[in-house]
Amino acid sequence: xxxxxxxxxxxYPATEPYEVGREKxxxxxxxxxxxxxxxxxxxxxxxxxxxxxxxxPTFVFSVTYRAAGAxxxxxxxxxxxxxxxxGDQKFAYARPVRAGDRLTVVSTIESIKSLAGNDVLSIRxxxxxxxGEHVVTAHTTLVARAAEEA
Amino acid sequence: xxxxxxxxxxxxxxxxxxxxxxxxxADLVRYAGASGDFNPIHWNExxxxxxxxxxxxxxxxxxxxxxxxVVTDWAGDPGAVAEYGVRFTRPVVVPNDDEGAVxxxxxxxxxxxxxRRTVRVDLVVKSAGQKVLGMSRAVxxxx
Numbered sequence: 028x029x030x031x032x033x034x035x036x037x038x039y040p041a042t043e044p045y046e047v048g049r050e051k052x053x054x055x056x057x058x059x060x061x062x063x064x065x066x067x068x069x070x071x072x073x074x075x076x077x078x079x080x081x082x083x084p085t086f087v088f089s090v091t092y093r094a095a096g097a098x099x100x101x102x103x104x105x106x107x108x109x110x111x112x113x114g115d116q117k118f119a120y121a122r123p124v125r126a127g128d129r130l131t132v133v134s135t136i137e138s139i140k141s142l143a144g145n146d147v148l149s150i151r152x153x154x155x156x157x158x159g160e161h162v163v164t165a166h167t168t169l170v171a172r173a174a175e176e177a
Numbered sequence: 178x179x180x181x182x183x184x185x186x187x188x189x190x191x192x193x194x195x196x197x198x199x200x201x202x203a204d205l206v207r208y209a210g211a212s213g214d215f216n217p218i219h220w221n222e223x224x225x226x227x228x229x230x231x232x233x234x235x236x237x238x239x240x241x242x243x244x245x246x247v248v249t250d251w252a253g254d255p256g257a258v259a260e261y262g263v264r265f266t267r268p269v270v271v272p273n274d275d276e277g278a279v280x281x282x283x284x285x286x287x288x289x290x291x292x293r294r295t296v297r298v299d300l301v302v303k304s305a306g307q308k309v310l311g312m313s314r315a316v317x318x319x320x
Contacts, residue, residue: 054210054211055211055212057207057211058204058207058208058210058211058212059208059211059239059242059243059246060198060204060243061242061246061249063246063249063250063255065254065255065256066255075253075254075256076254076256077256081255081256083242083245083249083255084242084245084249084255084258084261085238085241085242085245085261088212088238089212089213089214092214093213112265113237113238113265114264114265115262115263115264115265115312116237116238116241116262116263116265117260117261117262117263118260118261118262119259119260120258120259120260120261122256123255123256123258166262
C-alpha cells in the first residue's frame with residue numbers, strides 16, 4: 028500500500044547527542060581500510076587545520092541512519108522495513124565531523140513517491156554540533172520494494 | 178580545510194588514479210561492527226538467499242566509503258570534501274572464499290567552480306565488470 032503523502036514535511040524531534048570519539052573514528056577508518064593519518068593522528072589532523080582527528084566522509088551515516096530510525100519505525104507511517112533497500116545517499120558538509128563533536132540530528136521527510144509499486148522515501152538529516160552549528164546534511168533515499176503477489 | 182592540490186593545476190578531464198579495493202566476508206563483519214549495520218544480508222548467506230540475493234552482499238555504505246578514498250587520497254585532506262553522493266544501483270556480491278570481491282574505482286574531474294574554488298569529481302565504481310554505483314560524485318574544495 029502506498030505511503031501517506033501527508034507525511035511529507037514531517038520533522039522528528041532532535042536526537043540525543045552522539046559524542047564522536049577518537050577511538051570510534053579509528054575503528055571505522057580501520058574497518059574501511061583507510062590509513063589516512065587525519066583519522067588517527069591528532070597532529071596530522073592539526074597540520075591540515077583541524078582541531079582534532081576528523082572522521083571519514085561517510086562515518087556520519089551511522090549517526091544519521093540511527094536518527095532516521097524514528098521515521099522508518101514510525102508506526103503511523105507504516106513502512107515495511109523488511110522490504111527496504113538503500114537507494115541513494117548524499118552528504119553536504121559545512122565541515123568534517125571530528126572527535127569531540129556532540130552531534131544531534133533532526134530528521135525530516137522530504138518526499139514520498141510511488142514508482143512501479145515501490146515506495147520511495149527521502150529523508151533529510153540535519154546534523155548540528157553542541158554549539159548549534161550546522162555540520163552536515165545527509166540525504167537518504169530508501170526504497171521499499173513492492174510486496175510480491177501472493 | 179582545503180586540499181593540498183591547487184585549484185589552478187586541475188583541469189576538466191583530469192583523471193584520478195584508478196584504485197582497486199578487495200572486500201572479503203571478514204571485511205564485512207568488521208564493517209558491520211564499526212558502523213552498527215548488522216543487517217544479516219551482509220554476513221549470513223542463508224538469510225541473503227532467502228530474500229532473493231545471489232549471495233552475501235557488501236554494505237552499500239562500505240562501497241561508498243571505499244570509493245571516497247580515491248577522492249580523499251587525491252585531495253590530501255579528507256576534510257576538503259564538500260559534497261558526496263551516490264546511487265546504489267547494483268550489489269557487490271561477496272563470495273565466501275579467500276578472494277572475496279574487488280571494488281574498482283576511477284574518477285575524473287567533470288566540472289570546476291571558479292567562485293567556490295571547488296571541483297566536481299565523477300566516479301566510476303565497478304565490481305565484477307559491472308557498475309555498482311551510479312551518479313557517484315564528490316565536490317572538493319581545492320587550495
